[in-house]
Amino acid sequence: MNTFSFTKMHGLGNSYIYVNMFEETIPEALFSELAIKVSNVNTGIGADGMILICPSDVAPVKMRIFNSDGSEGKNCGNGLRCVAKYAYEHGLVAERSFLIETLSGLVQAEVFVENGVVTSVTVDMGNPRLKRSEVPMIGEEAEQVVAETVEFAGGTYEITAVSMGNPHVIFYVDDITHAPVTSLGPIVEKDARFPEGVNVEFVEVVNDQELHFRVWERGSGVTQACGTGACAAVVASVLNGKTARNKETVVHLAGGDLVITWTDEGNVLMTGPAETVCTGVYYY
Numbered sequence: 523m524n525t526f527s528f529t530k531m532h533g534l535g536n537s538y539i540y541v542n543m544f545e546e547t548i549p550e551a552l553f554s555e556l557a558i559k560v561s562n563v564n565t566g567i568g569a570d571g572m573i574l575i576c577p578s579d580v581a582p583v584k585m586r587i588f589n590s591d592g593s594e595g596k597n598c599g600n601g602l603r604c605v606a607k608y609a610y611e612h613g614l615v616a617e618r619s620f621l622i623e624t625l626s627g628l629v630q631a632e633v634f635v636e637n638g639v640v641t642s643v644t645v646d647m648g649n650p651r652l653k654r655s656e657v658p659m660i661g662e663e664a665e666q667v668v669a670e671t672v673e674f675a676g677g678t679y680e681i682t683a684v685s686m687g688n689p690h691v692i693f694y695v696d697d698i699t700h701a702p703v704t705s706l707g708p709i710v711e712k713d714a715r716f717p718e719g720v721n722v723e724f725v726e727v728v729n730d731q732e733l734h735f736r737v738w739e740r741g742s743g744v745t746q747a748c749g750t751g752a753c754a755a756v757v758a759s760v761l762n763g764k765t766a767r768n769k770e771t772v773v774h775l776a777g778g779d780l781v782i783t784w785t786d787e788g789n790v791l792m793t794g795p796a797e798t799v800c801t802g803v804y805y806y
């Protein structure tokens with residue numbers, strides 16, 4: 523019987539099982555199936571996936587994120603805030619500001635500490651990728667996917683699609699409480715026009731600095747929050763003239779709020795909480 527120690531953490535209710543790979547040894551071939559198993563609320567621990575905190579050659583730590591279906595994501599905003607909290611509180615980093623390696627590149631995190639406990643984290647998520655080919659999305663239309671009319675399941679919709687290192691498509695709705703998250707989300711997630719799949723976000727614009735947000739995540743389905751998705755929603759809202767560059771936008775997710783700015787320099791800053799739920803030992 524094998525075991526590994528874990529820490530369950532969440533960012534606005536988007537929870538993952540975190541494994542410190544500086545201390546644990548798990549065969550790479552098992553990463554996907556273990557992500558599925560630990561995510562199961564009945565037979566496992568219960569979470570939206572598994573995140574490995576790994577050594578890196580280019581940063582103090584590297585984040586690898588696996589969705590609850592076992593697929594590996596290339597970025598995770600809520601995960602990055604929790605990785606930053608874990609790394610600082612467990613002495614993997616000495617400074618409050620440090621780099622984290624992800625599969626979509628390096629990001630800069632800054633932790634805010636009260637009595638030795640990280641209460642909030644700001645992550646510079648880097649520049650959004652705006653080209654259709656970078657989302658990626660198949661199609662010969664305009665170079666960017668902004669307010670593009672597309673058909674899904676017999677319905678006609680206007681979409682905006684961008685990447686934060688992982689793919690996102692945004693639908694604007696008049697009332698977030700009636701957004702078709704569970705009906706349209708899974709259809710769009712697997713649509714062939716998104717060859718790598720896609721995270722599906724629904725946004726209600728409150729004003730030019732406030733959005734309501736719900737998400738159907740690629741590989742995890744409905745989650746309480748999606749950090750990269752909230753960043754994509756702010757970028758999409760600027761592209762659609764609904765919010766402004768260089769101004770803090772509050773994104774109200776099901777699990778709570780993120781403050782996000784798409785700066786004039788081009789990078790996207792995300793600030794929000796990160797919390798530890800519990801630690802334990804998993805048997806497999």
Ligand SMILES: N[C@H](CCC[C@H](N)C(=O)O)C(=O)O
Nearest residue numbers: 595598599600688748749750
């Ligand atoms: N489902 C995402 C990864 C998790 C992203 C999300 N939890 C976040 O906080 O950004 C994907 O496959 O691209």
